[in-house]
Every structure is written in C-alpha cells, then in structure tokens.
Amino acid sequence: MTSALPPVIILVETQMGENIGAAARAMANFGLKELRLVKPRDGWPNDKARAAASRGDTIIDEVRLFDRLEDAITDLELVFATTARPHDIAKEVVSPAVAAGEMMAAASSGARVGVVFGREKWGLTSDEVGLADKICTVPVDPVFASLNVGQAVILVAYEWRKLVVGDAAWTPFGEKERSPQATKADVLRFFEHLERSLDAVEFFRPPEKRQHMVRNLRQIFQKARLSDQEVRTLRGMVAALERRPTRLTLSREAEVQAGEGQGGGGQGPLGGADDAARKD
Numbered sequence: 001m002t003s004a005l006p007p008v009i010i011l012v013e014t015q016m017g018e019n020i021g022a023a024a025r026a027m028a029n030f031g032l033k034e035l036r037l038v039k040p041r042d043g044w045p046n047d048k049a050r051a052a053a054s055r056g057d058t059i060i061d062e063v064r065l066f067d068r069l070e071d072a073i074t075d076l077e078l079v080f081a082t083t084a085r086p087h088d089i090a091k092e093v094v095s096p097a098v099a100a101g102e103m104m105a106a107a108s109s110g111a112r113v114g115v116v117f118g119r120e121k122w123g124l125t126s127d128e129v130g131l132a133d134k135i136c137t138v139p140v141d142p143v144f145a146s147l148n149v150g151q152a153v154i155l156v157a158y159e160w161r162k163l164v165v166g167d168a169a170w171t172p173f174g175e176k177e178r179s180p181q182a183t184k185a186d187v188l189r190f191f192e193h194l195e196r197s198l199d200a201v202e203f204f205r206p207p208e209k210r211q212h213m214v215r216n217l218r219q220i221f222q223k224a225r226l227s228d229q230e231v232r233t234l235r236g237m238v239a240a241l242e243r244r245p246t247r248l249t250l251s252r253e254a255e256v257q258a259g260e261g262q263g264g265g266g267q268g269p270l271g272g273a274d275d276a277a278r279k280d
Contacts (some may be wrong), residue, residue, distance in 0.1 A: 006032045006160060008114035009153055010072050012128060015041040015120050021052025021060070022150025023117070026058035030157035031164060036064045036072045036114075057223035069116065069128050077111040078103060082152055083123050084145040092134045099136040100159035108129035115156050117149055179229035186231045190238075191218050197238050 009027055014020050014037065024035055037044060052185055053060050066072040073079050080099050080189040092186055094102070095263070116132060118124035129135060136148060138155055147155075162168055182190075204210040 004104060004164075005112060006034075006164075007103050007107070007156075008034045008036060008076060008112065009157075010036045010069070010114055011040070011149065012038045012069055012115045012116060012124060013041060013119050013187055014149060016049030017046035018052040019120060019149040020046065020049040021054075021056070022148070023153040024049070024056035026150055026154035026157050027059055028053075029154070030161035032160065033059065034062065034064075034156050035059050038066045038069050038072050040065075040104065040136040048225040069131055073114060073116070073131065075112055076114045078106045078113040078134075079116060079132040080114070080134050080136040081116045081124055081129040082136045082138075082139070082156070083118065083129060084137060084147065085123070086130045087126045087135070089126060089130055089135075091129070091132070094134055094136055095139055096136060096156045096159040099134070099156065100163055101237060103160065104133075104163045111207040115153075117152055120149060179227045182226045182228045186228065187221070187226060189220070190226075190231050190235055194236055194238050197242050202244070 009023060009032060011020060011023060014023075015042075020035075020037065020040060027033070027035060031273065042048075044063065045060075050057065050060050064072075080094075080103070099115070103115075106113050115136065116124065116128070118128065136156065138152065140147065191214075194217070198204060204213050223228070223233075
C-alpha cells in the first residue's frame with residue numbers, strides 16, 4: 001500500500017452537524033484523516049456531529065476551523081471542488097475516479113491535496129469553485145443529481161482507497177473455506193436416499209416419467225458441486241422429512257436397502273444421535 005498522504009476534506013458552511021459526522025465516518029472508513037470546516041452553521045464542537053461519526057472520533061477531535069475557504073486551502077497544492085451543476089468557469093471537469101488518480105500522483109510526489117464540498121442546499125458558489133484547480137463531479141442520474149454531503153465524501157474516499165490498496169479485486173476477507181468436495185460415492189448415496197424418500201410419497205408421477213424426472217433432479221444437485229458437509233446436511237434434511245430423528249448408520253442403511261429389495265418396510269431401528277453428522 002502507498003504511503004502518500006490522503007487528501008484533506010473541506011466542508012464549507014455545512015448546515016447540519018449530522019452531515020459533518022457522516023463525512024467523518026466516511027473518511028474513517030477509507031483511511032482519510034484530516035477534516036477542515038469553513039464556518040459550520042451550528043458552530044463547533046457539535047455533539048450531533050460526534051454522535052453521527054460513530055467511530056470517527058479521532059477525526060472529529062482533530063477538526064480544524066476556518067472563517068474563509070481561502071484560508072482552508074493555503075497549504076494545499078492540488079484542490080478539487082465538488083459540484084453537481086456546471087459553473088461558468090473554464091476548469092477541467094473529472095469524475096471521482098480520475099480525481100483520485102490525479103491526487104494519488106500528486107500526493108506520491110509529496111504534494112498536499114484536498115477536496116472541497118459545499119452546502120447542503122446549494123453547494124459551492126462560483127467564486128468558491130474558482131479557488132480550486134479542477135472540478136470533480138459524480139456521474140449521477142441527471143434527473144436527480146443531488147447528493148448528501150456524507151454520500152459525496154464517501155464516493156471520493158472510496159476511489160482514493162482503491163488506489164491505496166492497489167488492487168481493484170482485493171477484499172479484506174475471502175470466501176470461507178469449504179469442507180472437502182463430496183466424493184461421487186457420497187453424492188450417489190444421497191441421490192438414492194432422496195429418490196427412495198420421494199418414491200415413498202409417490203412423487204414420481206406418472207411412473208413412466210420417473211427416469212426422466214430422476215435425471216433432472218440429479219442434475220440440479222450436480223451443478224452445485226456439493227461439499228462433504230453439504231451432502232451430510234441434505235441427507236439429514238431428507239431424514240427429517242422422513243420423520244426420522246437422525247440418519248441411519250452405514251450398516252443399518254445397507255440392511256434397510258436390502259429389506260426394501262425384499263419388500264420390507266425399510267425403516268428399521270435408528271442409529272445413535274451422533275450418526276446425523278457421520279459420513280457414510
């Protein structure tokens with residue numbers, strides 16, 4: 001991961017403390033650390049902002065206050081102004097993904113970078129946008145282009161974080177390790193168990209279509225590439241539908257199948273309680 005300093009987030013005249021807290025929480029989620037406020041409407045500190053920040057208290061504790069946007073950006077070398085509407089200013093307009101790439105390139109060479117977000121009701125003024133180097137806008141549906149401040153911050157922070165990680169496919173954890181793949185013998189025994197149970201309730205009707213129905217049913221489970229544990233779970237489920245409290249042991253199952261072949265009832269004594277999780 002890169003050691004480049006993350007962008008500074010600057011909120012201009014934010015009206016609600018909850019939105020400041022939401023922005024701080026988004027920053028904490030994606031590794032951004034410095035939040036600057038320009039004349040927040042309800043003053044500072046703000047209990048509602050702290051509550052909304054959840055575990056972003058460190059960011060709230062280190063907030064810096066400014067009376068003017070000009071003062072909030074004096075130490076920055078690359079600044080993006082976020083806006084959902086065009087301004088009559090000749091500035092390059094980029095998406096959050098492009099902005100993140102440009103900020104990463106600048107920050108990697110030692111430059112300080114920042115992103116400015118405007119008021120909830122009308123965003124940034126043209127003069128405020130004019131103070132920035134570039135405009136950053138989100139490709140939202142133009143029918144409803146307005147974003148909550150916290151939402152806007154999280155989109156920019158997320159694009160930055162992807163570059164920090166350096167691998168778009170990376171996730172903090174992977175799929176839980178599956179139990180070993182079931183053997184074909186186990187799967188076939190499950191099929192036979194299921195089909196016996198379905199025969200008992202006359203599921204395969206009319207009888208002449210039994211073979212076709214069995215083939216289709218088996219195909220459903222074949223596609224799943226069942227694990228050993230999944231086969232045991234399915235067999236336990238079938239046993240429960242048969243109103244047996246547990247699966248039969250291997251020896252008793254052989255006896256039951258032999259009994260069925262001789263016209264017996266096929267139920268027989270049940271195995272012990274541990275048999276439900278035992279592999280055939």
